[in-house]
Amino acid sequence: METKIRKSRNTRQRQIILEELAKVKTHPTAAELYEIVRKKIPNVSLGTVYRNLEFLSERGNILKLDIAGKQRRYDGCISTHYHVRCKKCDKVADISLDSEIQSDFKKIEDKTGFKIDGHTLEFTGLCRNCKQNK
């Protein structure tokens, strides 16, 4: 039941990955972030990017977005917010929404027997660009 204590090190790679993810407003895939990080550390490896994204999300520093179908995306902003995803170009944008969803937790726990600890809400549609070219 005890939390595993892990001695972690602050490597240049880890720092830059976190930094760069925080900078971008988009929600990059591992490969996209890899390209960004490569500009600072040319010989960084994709594996390192994956490993650090996993590490950082476990640690709660970033968010792993398992919502979009094809590829996983990552979000440097960890406060509660929701997403809109374009079905055509797959881009993801943030939205804030003061909804009553939080208060439904208890209701759902009672109904389902689950211990609820989070939720994701995703709207889908076509973004400004894609709805024109459609």
Place this chain on the structure above:
Amino acid sequence: METKIRKSRNTRQRQIILEELAKVKTHPTAAELYEIVRKKIPNVSLGTVYRNLEFLSERGNILKLDIAGKQRRYDGCISTHYHVRCKKCDKVADISLDSEIQSDFKKIEDKTGFKIDGHTLEFTGLCRNCKQNK
């Protein structure tokens, strides 16, 4: 702008895939459904299952659940409802919830410029079983 008209055929495979998916209350992955369908059509191929699930979801007969991270799941029930997913065993259950989310569509369209056509809401946590063995 015209809808592409597609001549489709009612193959035994397609029928059974649709039927069996409608029967199960779970939200099977392609591989799981493949095993189920194999009981009726022993030499069906996994590729056919994938192709038909794609076809049927494009046609609106079933739902493709792109919500869970690891593997895609499919849902035979297409009326609006939401999901709870266990983070440990990855099982997905339905919940009904009369929420105000629908009414937020317009608001989001205005704010984001997206043309919204759907949404998914997923709660995550531990199911009855997993929360004990944890």
Place this chain on the structure above:
DNA sequence: GTAAATGCAAATTGTTTGCTTACTG
């Protein structure tokens, strides 16, 4: 008869892992 759909296998894509070397604390 024709073209849509199947079965099979190979190809792709995204992600993880094993292992040796490098570097943080």
Place this chain on the structure above:
DNA sequence: CAGTAAGCAAACAATTTGCATTTAC
């Protein structure tokens, strides 16, 4: 210096695709 993390490449897993054959209409 101890052991975490990097780099690289190979392995894996899920899904897609190419092609010859079958089958629905």
